[in-house]
Amino acid sequence: MSSSPSESISLPPLNLPQGPEDKFREFLEIRGEKLTAPRRTLIAHIFAHHKHFDADELVSDLQTSGQRVSRATVYRTLRLLVEAGILRELRLTNRTVYEHDYGYPSHDHMHCTECGTILEFTNEEIRQLRERMASLHGFRASGHRFIITGKCGKCLRARSPRRRLDLI
Amino acid sequence: MSSSPSESISLPPLNLPQGPEDKFREFLEIRGEKLTAPRRTLIAHIFAHHKHFDADELVSDLQTSGQRVSRATVYRTLRLLVEAGILRELRLTNRTVYEHDYGYPSHDHMHCTECGTILEFTNEEIRQLRERMASLHGFRASGHRFIITGKCGKCLRARSPRRRLDLI
DNA sequence: ATTGATGCAAAGGCTTTGCATTGCT
DNA sequence: AGCAATGCAAAGCCTTTGCATCAAT
Numbered sequence: 160m161s162s163s164p165s166e167s168i169s170l171p172p173l174n175l176p177q178g179p180e181d182k183f184r185e186f187l188e189i190r191g192e193k194l195t196a197p198r199r200t201l202i203a204h205i206f207a208h209h210k211h212f213d214a215d216e217l218v219s220d221l222q223t224s225g226q227r228v229s230r231a232t233v234y235r236t237l238r239l240l241v242e243a244g245i246l247r248e249l250r251l252t253n254r255t256v257y258e259h260d261y262g263y264p265s266h267d268h269m270h271c272t273e274c275g276t277i278l279e280f281t282n283e284e285i286r287q288l289r290e291r292m293a294s295l296h297g298f299r300a301s302g303h304r305f306i307i308t309g310k311c312g313k314c315l316r317a318r319s320p321r322r323r324l325d326l327i
Numbered sequence: 328m329s330s331s332p333s334e335s336i337s338l339p340p341l342n343l344p345q346g347p348e349d350k351f352r353e354f355l356e357i358r359g360e361k362l363t364a365p366r367r368t369l370i371a372h373i374f375a376h377h378k379h380f381d382a383d384e385l386v387s388d389l390q391t392s393g394q395r396v397s398r399a400t401v402y403r404t405l406r407l408l409v410e411a412g413i414l415r416e417l418r419l420t421n422r423t424v425y426e427h428d429y430g431y432p433s434h435d436h437m438h439c440t441e442c443g444t445i446l447e448f449t450n451e452e453i454r455q456l457r458e459r460m461a462s463l464h465g466f467r468a469s470g471h472r473f474i475i476t477g478k479c480g481k482c483l484r485a486r487s488p489r490r491r492l493d494l495i
Numbered sequence: 496a497t498t499g500a501t502g503c504a505a506a507g508g509c510t511t512t513g514c515a516t517t518g519c520t
Numbered sequence: 521a522g523c524a525a526t527g528c529a530a531a532g533c534c535t536t537t538g539c540a541t542c543a544a545t
Contacts, residue, residue, distance in 0.1 A: 193544075195500060214534080229502045234535060250418045255534090269466050280460055288456070289475050292448055297480030298437050306472045307457050312465030361519065363525060382509080397527045402510060423509090 170279055172209075175262045179206050179245050182261055186243035197228045201236050202245075211249065211256040211277050249304075251277075267305040273314035338447055340377075343430040347374050347413050350429055354411035365396045369404050370413075379417065379424040379445050417472070419445075435473040441482035 177185075180202050184194040204221060205212075212220070218233050228236075237257060240246040247260035251270060256277070267285060269278040285305055293300035345353075348370050352362040372389060373380075380388070386401050396404075405425060408414040415428035419438055424445070435453060437446040453473055461468035 191499085193499070195543080197501070231503075231536080232501060235500085250420075252418075267460075269461065269464060269468075271466075272469070278464055278466070280464060282456065282460060284452070284456055288450065288452060292435075292450060293437065293475055293477060296437060296446055296448060297483075298439075298446070298475065298477050299483055300437075300475050300477040301440070302477070303475045304472060307461055307466065307468050308470045308472070309461060309466050309468040315465075315467055359524085361524065363519075365526070399511080399528075400526060403525085 170264050170266055170281060172262060172264075179259075179261050183240065183243055183245055186245075187239075197232050198236055198239075200226050200228055201233065202240070205240075205246070205257075206259065209259060211258050213254050213256050249277075249306075251306075252308075267307075269307040269309065269311070271311035271314055272308055273310050276311050276313075278311065338432050338434055338449060340431060347427075347429050351408065351411055351413055354413075355407075365400050366404055366407075368394050368396055369401065370408070373408075373414070373425075374427065377427060379426050381422050381424050417445075417474075419474075420476075435475075437475040437477065437479070439479035439482055440476055441478050444479050444481075446479065 180194070180199065183198070183202055187194050187198075200221070201217070204224070204226070205217070214230075214233055214237060217237075218228070218230055221228055221233075237246065237248075241248050241257070243261075245259075245261040246257045249256050249258060249268065252272075264281060265286075266279045266281045269280065270276075271278070285303070289300050289303045292298075348362070348367060351366070351370055355362050355366075368389070369385070372392070372394070373385070382398075382401055382405060385405075386396075386398055389396055389401075405414065409416050409425070411429075413427075413429040414425045417424050417426060417436065420440070432449060433454070434447045434449045437448065438444075439446070453471070457468050457471045460466075
């Protein structure tokens with residue numbers, strides 16, 4: 160068996176100079192806003208796991224774990240966390256998911272159109288390419304999205320099962 | 328004055344072995360479906376201009392030009408055109424736009440977060456990188472999205488106007 | 496006290512769908 | 521005739537917003 164996970168493959172975290180909550184507090188303070196209880200609940204929850212999630216999953220996960228934050232607040236807070244550079248928003252074909260940004264190495268994604276798995280990978284060339292292309296066109300890049308779509312190994316194997324007997 | 332256009336910069340079209348309508352007819356025939364009058368209206372309209380557009384623009388552009396196709400049919404047809412590989416769907420931050428795919432060279436995008444301009448560019452390395460990354464992770468790539476976000480030259484100039492007098 | 500945050504429910508976009516009607520082949 | 525497409529209006533998602541209430545400084 161390979162060790163390939165099924166939902167989202169993580170990269171090793173960076174060493175955090177400060178936790179995401181601190182970072183959020185700082186962000187809010189600058190804008191004269193507050194790190195309230197619901198917001199802390201959310202950030203704690205989000206950083207307890209490393210996975211891609213959408214707003215709805217967040218709401219129901221919270222409910223499951225006994226906590227509760229209103230849907231409106233979840234949406235409002237997600238937006239803030241993205242603005243703060245703590246979460247990154249990823250618009251996939253069917254849904255919008257979020258992932259950790261702060262304290263996590265920059266990376267790109269492969270998205271399996273079959274099972275929905277999101278795989279993360281890093282490659283330095285992409286950023287270089289982006290800078291090169293941007294300056295070539297008078298652009299100043301602030302970010303990029305590079306998403307490879309296709310089928311993951313698991314789905315490829317499932318679809319064309321290449322039975323053992325054929326190999327005899 | 329530079330020659331930079333404002334809405335979407337086009338690449339030179341490829342030589343079409345068959346027109347987009349033929350391609351669509353072929354696609355539909357295989358599925359036992361029909362190239363009807365509304366569908367022809369749509370495809371003619373879409374390929375009359377080369378620009379990025381969203382569903383709503385398409386509806387109103389049609390109305391302006393006296394033609395009329397119901398919103399439902401527009402949505403249904405757009406979906407078919409994407410399935411047929413004739414249009415490509417691009418999910419930007421705020422809206423979903425479509426662009427010509429069939430008969431048009433493959434390319435990537437820069438998206439100005441300031442004015443919304445979409446700029447197209449080609450670069451061979453991206454595809455190679457994509458294949459390399461995919462096989463490295465047991466993936467079979469079927470496509471990719473590479474969107475560089477930032478500010479276009481025009482907006483950069485507008486923001487920091489660097490007045491002529493300063494240069495004297 | 497004052498300012499912002501929360502929760503609720505309502506409102507909004509955008510997109511899809513059920514269904515009766517129309518139109519091809 | 522028979523099957524699929526259209527148009528309309530209604531329904532569905534997901535997300536945002538108005539507003540009264542609550543909380544924290």
